[in-house]
Amino acid sequence: MDPDQVAKAFVEHYYSTFDTNRSGLANLYQDGSMLTFEGQKIQGSQNIVAKLTGLPFQQCHHNISTVDCQPSGPAGGMLVFVSGVLQLAGEQHPLKFSQLFHLMPTPQGSFYVLNDIFRLNYA
């Protein structure tokens, strides 16, 4: 499968899940997964999803501007680098963000998120 297509499909799935059912993201992480969210380091699927579901807004919508993808080495991983804007309900201005996902293959032929780094790009 074309890595760029895999990356694009992952990105669409990730953000549509984030925007509609944040707790559903748990399936995409594992115990060894790491999230760095605005500089805060969090490890493990349970802690990561607790962080994401605990963010102080209920409704949001991600609009993706760019998706870049590269293979990450012999283990079959894939780096997916995203830029876009995040619109929070009730806020006038969208927030620009960049996010990196390092996807690793699962034995079932799917991918999970080993590394996730999120930063807002303040104007």
Add this chain to the structure above:
Amino acid sequence: MDPDQVAKAFVEHYYSTFDTNRSGLANLYQDGSMLTFEGQKIQGSQNIVAKLTGLPFQQCHHNISTVDCQPSGPAGGMLVFVSGVLQLAGEQHPLKFSQLFHLMPTPQGSFYVLNDIFRLNYA
């Protein structure tokens, strides 16, 4: 060694080399290295440095805002996620950017850049 210190030292070395002697970056890449620069994919140290030295400006200065670092898996690699601004000589406004480096260990105990993804963050 503390991964955050390694990441910070790498970032300082990379951008000070970029800003003073761009062709000196060749040592940081290898034949299998990949750069995605504003969506354009380039492979190999020689091609990458040709791209970077051929960028249409002579003098520039990177100011780093954030550096986030995570181990990338069992191969001993490290993901370094940078945000900052790039000031070009003669331009009034700095350009915001985000950049990802995937560093892999060398047999000599150093690191090289396996993956490099660069994006300007347009306001």
